[in-house]
Amino acid sequence: MELEKKAILKLESKEYELPIMIGTENERAFDIRSLRKLSGYVTFDDGYGNTAACASKITYIDGEKGILRYRGYAIEDLAKNISFLEAARLLIYGELPTPEELHEFRNSILNNVKIHTNVDHHFKGFPANSHPMAILSAMLNTLGCYYSEMATNDRQSDLEHLDVAAAHLISKVRTIAAMTYSTQEGHPFVYPKPDLPYTENFLHMMFSEPYNEFKADPAVVKALDLILLLHADHEQNCSTSTVRMVASGGANLFASVAAGVCALWGPLHGGANMAVVKMLEQIHESGDDGGNFIEDAKKGKCRLMGFGHRVYKNYDPRAKILGEAAEKVLSVLNKNDPLLNIARKLEEAALSDDYFISRKLYPNVDFYSGIILKAIGIPLNMFTVLFAIGRMPGWIANWKEIAENPESRIQRPRQIFEGHKSREFIQKD
Ligand code: ACO
Secondary structure, rough: EEEEEEEEEEEEOOOEEEEEEEEOHHHHHHHHHHHHHOOOOOOOOOOHHHOOOOOOOOOOEEOOEEEEEOOEEEHHHHHOOOOOOHHHHHHOOOOOHHHHHHHHHHHHHHOOOOOOOHHHHHHOOOOOOHHHHHHHHHHHHHHHHHHHHHOOOOOOHHOOOOHHHHHHHHHHHHHHHHHHHHHHHHHOOOOOOOOHHHHHHHHHHHHHOOOOOOOOOHHHHHHHHHHHHHOOOOOOHHHHHHHHHHHHOOOOHHHHHHHHHHHHHHHOOHHHHHHHHHHHHHHHHHOOOOOHHHHHHHHOOOOOOOOOOOOOOOHHHHHHHHHHHHHHHHHHHOOOHHHHHHHHHHHHHHHHOHHHOOOOOOOOOHHHHHHHHHOOOHHHHHHHHHHHHHHHHHHHHHHHHHHHHHOOOOOOOOOOOOOOOOOOOOOOO
8 A cells, every 4th residue: 555645634723644545546545543543533424435444455446437346357357257156266365266276166165065954943943934134144153153163253263264164155155045945935955966066056956846957048057157256246335344344343254244144135235136126016017118117217206226326327347247148048038027028128218318328327237137036036035145145255355354454453433422411310200
């Protein structure tokens, strides 16, 4: 990190010199760590919209230019050339794997796919209508109990076990997802097959039945693998910041990613792809083909879910990649789903209507991931779980970055107190 000139901050006629930090891509910040000690002032930034909460080497985003890079590699190059598992290894360890390293990583993921049979009874204990995200978070933390030697909350020891703990989590997050689905559907759980790659094995565990093996079309496998890769990390978003926050207190990897799942669950974060399908259903049920909804959106009466983005103001590079994959999947599956026809109409309108063009409202990644997941047959309440499977490597990479940094401190923001001043205690009758 380059430390250049200093910023001068004037408070009550006193001047303070604050070091300026410059990142690899020329992002600039001034370092306020000493400000409170020197002046008594803190900074206020509700929602952290203007706060760099950490320095990180994992993912870079430039929302104005539509850039997303994992460890310096453009997302477009990664999507074209590598699989989700290779991207996972890149994110966690910082470099593209050699063929031998990849082979070892794949084997370790494969060897850790099975869930301890004692875990079965946990699944049976959840009420039938439990949300899969609640189950996922609970089960990831439970895994830490089964592999307690990897979840000691002793940072050095947890770091020594990181490789195998990461393999357990990347592998088992999809097993837990598939077990949740089969339990809720009342199907017997089908065990993973050793010869199937990561994403295909997941689809096998989700949709195969003991006497009816599911054979996934290669276009479907490719599209789902792309969805996972494109969601694998996204800088300091809500769930990743949560993982880092929990990790900063010294909690183990299992506990930290379980917290990440809870943060991802919210509709403002991982739940947006579900909102896309709900919107399509709502449009369909009203008898509209999408045209009236678009007009209502232009009048500000509703929002087109899956359009626009807080960070990407030119285009969402992930949406560009996934849009092409969606076309392929839909044509391979030959889906004549009225919801998908509505989706096409909305997309056409957004790309040609001046209201959307002038406001830079392009379809975002959730629009296409929602459509693809629906076409594949993933149930709506599992959409965010799929997001969590994809995001797991990013959470692990961020946990590792915190745990390996000898200077990392517990995260403990300040506040501006707006409650009562000190008052006299009088018991109420
Ligand atoms: N449909 C219709 N109009 C929209 C939409 C939309 N989806 N999004 C923004 N606008 C309009 C606003 O009404 C506003 O119009 P105005 O200038 O006439 O008042 C203008 O575009 C700017 O809107 P803002 O709310 O300022 O944009 P902001 O950057 O704050 O919001 C957000 C971004 C939250 C993503 C927004 O576009 C939205 O609500 N989209 C739908 C929800 C969604 O898809 N979320 C997923 C995001 S991707 C992700 O999280 C992985």
